[in-house]
Amino acid sequence: MRPLLDVRDLHITVRGLHAVRGVSFTVRAGEALAVVGESGAGKSLTARAVLGLLPAGAEMRGSVRFGGREWVGAPQSAYRELRGRRTAFVPQDALSVLSPVHTVGEQLALAVRSVRRGIGRKAAFAAAVAALDRVGIADAGRRARAYPHEFSGGMRQRAVIAMAMINEPELVFADEPTTALDPTVQAQILTLLGDIRKETGAALVLITHDLGTVVGHADRVLVMYAGRPVESGPVAEVFTAPLAPYTAGLIASLPLVHTARATGRRLPSIAGAPPSLSALPPGCAFAPRCPAAEHSCTKTPPEPAVAAAGRTVACHRRGELPVPLTRLFEESAA
Template identity: 50%
Template sequence: MTELQKTPARAAAPAGGGEPYLSVRDLRIHFDTDDGLVRSVDGVSFDLAKGRTLGIVGESGSGKSVTSLGIMGLHRSKRARITGEIRLDGEDLVAAGPDRVRELRGREMAMIFQDPLTAMHPYYTVGQQIVEAYRVHHPQATKKQARARAVEMLDRVGIPQPDRRVDDYPHQFSGGMRQRAMIAMALVNDPSLLIADEPTTALDVTVQAQILDLIRDLQEEFGSAVIIITHDLGVVAELADDILVMYGGKCVERGPAETLFDSPEHPYTWGLLGSMPRLDRELQERLVPVKGTPPSLINVPSGCAFHPRCPYAALTGGRSTEETPGLTEVAPGHHAACHLALSERHRIFTEEIAPRL
C-alpha cells in the first residue's frame, strides 16, 4: 500500500457522514521472533464512522486479531513494532504514550473477546469486574453507584434477574450469558468504538443469533462505531456495513457489504465464498475449496501473497509473483488488490464463479 492508495481511501470514507471516527493508515505490526520477523499486519488502511460497522474477515493468521489488538494498544511494545497511523477521533494512538492509550481504552474504545471464560477473571464476581471497569474511568463514582450501573448494564444486555446475577461468578453463567456479561462490561463506559473479536465463535447458533441481535440493537441505541472480526461470512453479512478481507497481513479487498457479496473482485474472496456450504442455496455436489494452506507470515510469498493458491495467477503474466498488487478502486468505495485486468476479472467472475455461488 503506497501513498497512492491513501487519497482514494480518504475520499471514499465519508459515507457515514463527516470525518471518520477511527482512521487507520498504513498500519504495520511486526513481531521479532527467534525464527525471523513476523509481518502480522502489513499496511492496512481503513476508515470507520460512528454508527457504522466494519467487518474484518480472514482465515486464522491473516492478521485480523492483531489489527484489533493494535488499535486497542494491547501489544507489548518491546516485541511488537507498530508503525503507521491509528487516529481515534483525530488523535494518533500509535504516537500517544501508553498512559494516554490506557485512559482511552475502556472509555472511548472497548473490546469483546472471543472466549468469555478466559477473558473474565474466575476469582471475581461478574459484578466486581464490571464495577472495576466503571470505576477506573469514573473515579468519583461511589461503589454503590458503580454497582447500580453494573446492574443496569446487565439488565440492558438481557441477563435475567440482574440484581441477583451480579454477584455470581463467571462459571455460574452459561456461555451465552457470559458473552452478554462481557458485552455489558465493554459498554459500561459508553465507548464510541467497540471491537468484537470473534464474539460468537464459541457459541451455539441459537445463542449466536441472540448475541448478534444484541450487538445490533446496542449499536443502534448508542450509535457507536463497531468493528467485528470473524472468519464467518454469515456473521459479517448479518452485521457489517463495510467489509475488509484480509490475507497474509494485507487487505486484499474492501467495500460495502452488499457490493462485496454481490460482485466480489478478489480471487481469495471468491474462494472464501465458494468454499462455504450455504443453507440458502441449492445443495452443491462438491464444495470448491481454496487449494493449499494460508501462508506463513515469516516467509510471505513474493508479489501477491495469494498467488501460490490462486487459480488465476498464471493469467497475470508473472506479475503476481513479482509485484505486490496495490488496492485500486474498482467501483465507488470498493477496492481490490489484484493484478488481473478488470475486464478479465469480471469475465472470470460471471462465467466461472457466479454460477457456483
C-alpha cells in the same frame, strides 16, 4: 464528516516477522465495519494495534488517528485514558477477561469505577446490574452476584459485552465474539451487538473469519489475507459482486445447505492454506491458491486500488476475470 477512526498504511512487525503490511481503513461514528479473513490474516493484531495492546517487542508504523489524534507513538499512559472510556474490546474467550474469584457484578462495577472517578460502590454495582439487564440477562440483580462459572457460555459473552459497553464507548472492537457458541446463540449475540450499537451510537469493528456473520451485522467489510488488505467496500456490493478471487473463494465456500442439496455438488473450497509469515511468496500471497493466478502474479504484491466508488481491491488481474468470480471455485467443486 471526519472519520472517528482513520488507519493509514499500518505496518506491524512482531519478532522480525512483518505480520501486518499496508492496512488502511476508516470507521465513522455509528458505523459497523467487518474485518474478515482466515487465521493469520492479521485481523486481531490490527485491532490490538489501534488499542495499544500489541505484544512486547512488536513495532508499528503508519498512522492511526482516533478522535482527530495520532496514536502511533503515543505513551501507554495516554492509551489507558483511551481504553474503557472511549474504546472497548470484546474478546472471543469471555473467560480470558472474567476473573473466576470475583462475581460478575463486582467485575462490571470495577469497570465503572475505573472510569467514573468518585462513583460509590453501591452506584457502581447498580450500574452493573443495569448493564446486565441491558444485554438480556434475566434476573440481573441475582445474576450479578454469581461467579462466571455459574454462567453459560452465551451468558458469559453477554456479560463481557455488558462490560465493554458499560461506559458507553465511542468505538468497540469485537474479536470473534461468537466463535465458541452454537449457531442460535451466535445469532443472538450478533443481534445484541447491533441493537446496542444503534442504541448508543457506538461504532463497531467486527473481526471474524466467518463471512456468513457479516450480512445484516455490518455496513462495510475489509477482507485481509496474509497481513495485507485484499478488498473493501459495502457489504451488499462485495457479496453480490466480489472483485478479488480470494473474496470470491470465501463467499463460494459459505455452507448454503439448500443450494448444495439443489445442485448435488460438494461445497466449493479454497485449496491449500495461508502462507507462513516467515516464508511469504515474493508476489501476491494468494497466488499459490488462486485458480486465476498467472506467472506475473508471482513477481510483486498487488497494491490496493480504487475500483469503484467506496470500493478497493488488490489484485493484479482486476477487471480481467469473468464475473461472477465465484465460478472460479464453484467449477472446481463440480
